[in-house]
Amino acid sequence: MTDGYDYSEYDRGRGVNYWQLDRTLRRELARVYEDNEFEWAEPRLSGFGAASGHVIADTADYVDNHGPELRTHDRYGSLCNRVEYVTEQFENERLAYGSGVVADVFRAPPGRSDPMPMSHNLGLLYLLSYSDPGLACPVAMTGGAALVLERFDDGELDEYFAALTSREYDELIEGAMFLTEEQGGSDVGATETTATYDDRADCWRLTGEKWFCSNIDAEGTLALARTEDAPEGTAGLSMFLVPHGDPDEGVLTKERRAERSDATVDDGLNDQRYRRLKDKLGTISVPTGEVEFEDTKAYLVGEAENGFKQMVQMLNLERLSNAAAACGIMGRVLLESKVKAANREAFGETIDQYPLMREDLVDMAVDHEAATAFTFETARLFSEHVAAERAGESADDAYRLMRLLTPIAKLRTGRMAVDTASYGMEIQGGNGYVNEFVTHRLLRDAQVLPIWEGTENILSLDVLRALDREDALDPFAVAVQERLDSVTHPALAEAVEAVTDEFHDLTAAAATLATEDAEYAELSAKRFAHYVFDVFTASLLLAEAQNEIESGDGRLALVARRFVDRKLTPREARGITNGDRFAVEQFEPIVRFETVDPTDIGPGTEPQTAADD
Incomplete structure (x- = not known):
């Protein structure tokens, strides 16, 4: 049991350990790793979370103001071809690659007999994106290039593969x-x-x-x-x-x-x-x-x-890296917003006491939970696919489902990161628009995420290809139904019913796309991709909430119900006439991670938090 975080203890979202403050990431990685993998990884994730929050978070701001410069001529006027960096950039690179972000998923790290799953790479990349999403780009591409050589090179480029996956920065x-x-x-x-x-x-x-x-x-x-x-x-x-x-x-x-x-x-x-x-x-x-x-x-x-086929192999990882970076940006913006709201006083109260701000922070937190859950479930499938390829085996269902979810993870989280960062600036007030405050940079960094590795339109068309070429709807339907069937707690029954109804409508929509002409299918592709995200994420959050309830905490049940209510439940008069006070009543568990007694999360009750005990 926990009474959650008191964000008034912080003055801003740096000088902290991002791993320790991000219970959403901790829960998701504990879920998708094997037990022995997570036990080995947790102290390393925590160590890099501290480095990202204490060192990289500061130097990233300096690098942003003193970015790389192209030097075309030397001081004697001779042509040269050199990009020059400030020293702080190299310091950040050493910390990032020294964490094992690339090396540990291709080579067995010290103390282990096998490489870590690809999810480990994405978890570290997420933590790096809390402080410098720009640096996450070359780190991601280094991993992508290594994956291509591992999969397709016949040995001629072994020296390059060894250097791409080096644990020593100087040999990298x-x-x-x-x-x-x-x-x-x-x-x-x-x-x-x-x-x-x-x-x-x-x-x-x-x-x-x-x-x-x-x-x-x-x-x-x-x-x-x-x-x-x-x-x-x-x-x-x-x-x-x-x-x-x-x-x-x-x-x-x-x-x-x-x-x-x-x-x-x-x-x-x-x-x-x-x-x-x-x-x-x-x-x-x-x-x-x-x-x-x-x-x-x-x-x-x-x-x-x-x-082109080899590029697609790399793009699967690059698109998931893009999604992990988006989730990291959302996590940092949410942290900065919580800290600001807990400390900024207006009209005699800190602004996190006002209903509208509470609703904003609750929904930002739910969006972050949703994006992170979807991304790391897709990462789990990708890890399973890569492990099977390395073993010369097949993970057909995992691959087919991963091919459907990967472009959706990228297209949805990229847009969510932009929206979250934009509103995070608003919570900071005028300071959010000023370069000295980090939300300014986070919004600028987030804005490229809907563009990198394929725009939303391109990704939506890739979703249609996954349905057609990989027959991805079947493993998707199985995965959703299994999760909905696993949810048994009465407090989640209404949400399960709502998701089940939408799931049936979604499968009908897929059947329509399969029978209509190509023009209509393309016209509907983006709406369909977002529909898949909403239904799959809802089923995933509900299944995770059931597990959390069985472990003694009902907080995630509140998150899941809020997500379903916002994304999949029609609301008369836009919810104004229904008397909903969820954001005010459930602010502490959703935003501050207070534990909720599972016996108090039934419909129509006000869940009791640990602070109320």
């Missing part, structure tokens, strides 16, 4: 993914970059331009290009690894780059030109720019003309 290389071209955008099949094999140099050479390249100077970049006589469209694309350094000189690790940092001209680098860095709204800590390849040395990854 970072990954990137250069896909977007100016004429193509989301239409990857319009790629014009070409690849020609150089017999004399025994390597491929790429020629073309990439338009939106995040982590532009990564030491190990994946890029799509079209080989000679390859067909048009995505079917003709191949995947290449483009080293930052000249591959004839070996892998250019962070340590080797540091040794060469005093060189005035960048000799020994691969032939690629950084045209300029983008002047971006947010995510300043990751340099994004335009790259020109001109006979740039590269290595083919896997089979030729299989690049």
